[in-house]
Amino acid sequence: MNPYVLAILLFGLGLGTTITFASSHLTTAWMGLEINTLAILPLMAQHHHPRAVEATTKYFLTQATAAAMLLFATTTNAWITGQWDIQQITHPLPMTMLPLALALKIGLAPLHAWLPEVLQGLDLTTGLILSTWQKLAPFALLLQIPPHNPNMLIILGLTSTLVGGWGGLNQTQLRKILAISSIAHLGWMILVLQFSPSLTLLTLILYFAMTFSTFVVFKINKSTNINSLATSWAKTPALTAIIPLVLLSLGGLPPLSGFMPKWLILQELVAQGLLPTATITAFSALFSLYFYLRLSYAMTLTISPNTPMGLTPWRLHTHQSTLPLAVCTMTTIALLPLTPLSITLFTP
Amino acid sequence: MSLPNITRLPHLRLLSSIHHQQLLLPFIPPLSVPRRTVIQGNYRRPGQPKDDRLPWEKINFNFSKGLEGIKKQFTLLKKEFTDRWVGPEGKPILDHMLEQNQVVWEFRGPESLEQWTVSSDSEIGGQSEVYLKIGKNNNTCLLYGTLSSTPPKDGETRYSGYCTMRSKQPLASFDRKKHFDWSNFNTLHLRVRGDGRPWMINITAATYFSHHRDDMYSYFLYTRGGPYWQDVKIPFSKFFLTHRGRIQDNQHPLWLDKINNIGFTLGDKVDGPFQLEIDYIGVCKDYAHTEEFAYELYQGKQSS
Numbered sequence: 001m002n003p004y005v006l007a008i009l010l011f012g013l014g015l016g017t018t019i020t021f022a023s024s025h026l027t028t029a030w031m032g033l034e035i036n037t038l039a040i041l042p043l044m045a046q047h048h049h050p051r052a053v054e055a056t057t058k059y060f061l062t063q064a065t066a067a068a069m070l071l072f073a074t075t076t077n078a079w080i081t082g083q084w085d086i087q088q089i090t091h092p093l094p095m096t097m098l099p100l101a102l103a104l105k106i107g108l109a110p111l112h113a114w115l116p117e118v119l120q121g122l123d124l125t126t127g128l129i130l131s132t133w134q135k136l137a138p139f140a141l142l143l144q145i146p147p148h149n150p151n152m153l154i155i156l157g158l159t160s161t162l163v164g165g166w167g168g169l170n171q172t173q174l175r176k177i178l179a180i181s182s183i184a185h186l187g188w189m190i191l192v193l194q195f196s197p198s199l200t201l202l203t204l205i206l207y208f209a210m211t212f213s214t215f216v217v218f219k220i221n222k223s224t225n226i227n228s229l230a231t232s233w234a235k236t237p238a239l240t241a242i243i244p245l246v247l248l249s250l251g252g253l254p255p256l257s258g259f260m261p262k263w264l265i266l267q268e269l270v271a272q273g274l275l276p277t278a279t280i281t282a283f284s285a286l287f288s289l290y291f292y293l294r295l296s297y298a299m300t301l302t303i304s305p306n307t308p309m310g311l312t313p314w315r316l317h318t319h320q321s322t323l324p325l326a327v328c329t330m331t332t333i334a335l336l337p338l339t340p341l342s343i344t345l346f347t348p
Numbered sequence: 349m350s351l352p353n354i355t356r357l358p359h360l361r362l363l364s365s366i367h368h369q370q371l372l373l374p375f376i377p378p379l380s381v382p383r384r385t386v387i388q389g390n391y392r393r394p395g396q397p398k399d400d401r402l403p404w405e406k407i408n409f410n411f412s413k414g415l416e417g418i419k420k421q422f423t424l425l426k427k428e429f430t431d432r433w434v435g436p437e438g439k440p441i442l443d444h445m446l447e448q449n450q451v452v453w454e455f456r457g458p459e460s461l462e463q464w465t466v467s468s469d470s471e472i473g474g475q476s477e478v479y480l481k482i483g484k485n486n487n488t489c490l491l492y493g494t495l496s497s498t499p500p501k502d503g504e505t506r507y508s509g510y511c512t513m514r515s516k517q518p519l520a521s522f523d524r525k526k527h528f529d530w531s532n533f534n535t536l537h538l539r540v541r542g543d544g545r546p547w548m549i550n551i552t553a554a555t556y557f558s559h560h561r562d563d564m565y566s567y568f569l570y571t572r573g574g575p576y577w578q579d580v581k582i583p584f585s586k587f588f589l590t591h592r593g594r595i596q597d598n599q600h601p602l603w604l605d606k607i608n609n610i611g612f613t614l615g616d617k618v619d620g621p622f623q624l625e626i627d628y629i630g631v632c633k634d635y636a637h638t639e640e641f642a643y644e645l646y647q648g649k650q651s652s
Contacts, residue, residue: 049600054556169432172444173605227532230445294441
């Protein structure tokens with residue numbers, strides 16, 4: 001892509017999220033979300049493959065619908081209450097529509113159907129931007145909206161964790177697996193949103209680190225399905241040894257960092273008296289863990305017998321910087337002992 | 349109208365004559381059913397007898413067939429749910445990883461022919477004939493017929509003479525379209541016995557927009573005429589994009605994760621009988637083949 005165009009689009013992405021972060025007026029927040037959507041569309045369609053264009057179209061339609069719902073809730077709130085402040089929404093209609101619109105924006109179940117197909121049509125870098133950066137602005141809004149309907153958020157969260165577990169069982173395409181893992185993690189984040197927004201923020205940040213590591217590893221190995229992942233031992237042996245830890249961290253296994261948000265969320269749910277919710281969520285995490293374990297099994301614990309030794313792929317020196325990957329991998333693996341520190345940092 | 353009438357200047361009587369003419373036209377009330385359907389009926393494949401029955405005579409209400417259909421759909425649905433416990437697409441993950449060859453279509457009995465459909469230019473009024481049957485010993489399928497490149501006499505068709513065989517798209521429960529996932533493989537492997545004619549292999553993938561509906565990825569299959577079987581291995585990177593038979597300028601590789609059909613077409617402008625015997629169609633993974641796409645798109649440097 002023309003570097004000037006790329007610079008404008010990336011700047012637009014940054015601008016959109018920053019506008020939403022900095023806004024207290026609902027329309028400004030909506031504007032930031034729209035700038036985000038529009039800036040990423042050319043990035044998604046840059047390869048002009050019909051599947052990429054299909055993914056771009058589906059993404060545009062869902063995001064535009066969500067933005068329209070958001071604007072409708074905004075104007076309804078302004079009509080009824082006469083003010084546009086995000087934190088002062090009081091009427092139940094906008095208070096219900098806004099989380100639903102934002103749920104469609106980020107891909108929470110039952111509004112998740114677009115996410116696997118869209119991610120499958122994109123290359124791994126754009127998929128990474130979609131899974132990480134594009135979630136920041138909607139979450140900024142979700143964290144600020146005063147909670148009204150406790151059951152709605154819990155239902156969204158539970159459905160997302162269950163769909164995120166069940167949906168990944170049938171997949172061999174890595175991008176779809178990552179989309180479904182995104183749905184599951186977002187479910188965990190939404191569950192605790194009304195009780196402890198700081199925990200949502202902690203989960204989001206850790207999720208970013210884990211997803212970044214996973215996407216970059218898949219990009220280095222140039223693998224988009226489980227089979228090509230199985231031959232990554234020949235391309236990047238050191239990475240192949242570390243990645244199971246990243247994947248199991250995604251699955252929430254102690255003593256890796258991914259366990260921290262799950263543990264704290266379950267503790268908070270139990271403290272709020274939502275024992276059945278906590279149990280169902282914990283069990284759905286087992287489903288997710290199953291397919292992360294399957295990925296680690298395919299990648300590290302097996303050496304594909306049908307790769308002829310004389311035909312191992314070339315181990316070319318990669319030109320991309322490995323510092324971000326190193327930082328994120330260490331964050332994903334080693335941060336569990338810092339749980340007391342993170343509780344102190346994130347509780348008001 | 350003769351020429352002197354046209355050159356005369358129009359005057360008020362012309363307007364009234366137009367109005368008078370319109371009254372002569374019969375009044376056509378708007379119909380809920382399109383008129384053409386009432387007169388002509390739905391599309392009739394050439395060669396099939398005309399169905400002149402009245403609509404209520406065409407109803408075939410069969411309770412047991414309905415029950416069988418429901419049972420079949422729910423069995424498929426249950427299989428979809430339980431397959432997930434075994435592994436992706438019903439196979440254990442080790443099978444996915446170890447798989448280097450997979451036979452997708454093989455012809456081992458008359459029921460395997462139900463997955464295929466044949467067509468020829470008789471659909472547009474030409475004179476080619478094509479038939480599909482199971483070969484000897486129930487081991488192969490035989491696509492045979494006669495090609496005739498005489499164009500149909502409809503005044504607009506200039507070329508004719510093609511025959512084709514295409515697989516039907518696999519269906520999940522309740523007639524939902526399913527796709528083949530061949531992303532583990534990179535080569536198409538066929539065992540065929542032809543008659544020396546050049547065939548074209550067409551693969552269609554899943555599309556979203558309606559203008560991509562006729563997108564096909566094609567490659568050639570040159571058959572030897574001998575009595576010996578021919579093993580043909582074509583990498584998927586060699587398939588080029590065509591749309592309605594025309595090779596496109598903007599080429600892109602075939603994505604293997606959602607394949608709909610495969611087809612064989614003969615259109616080599618040679619009149620006469622043809623035969624193609626197919627044993628099986630499979631996909632395999634050739635580790636030595638690392639090419640991603642065989643055709644490069646250059647933006648030529650323009651000389652200033």
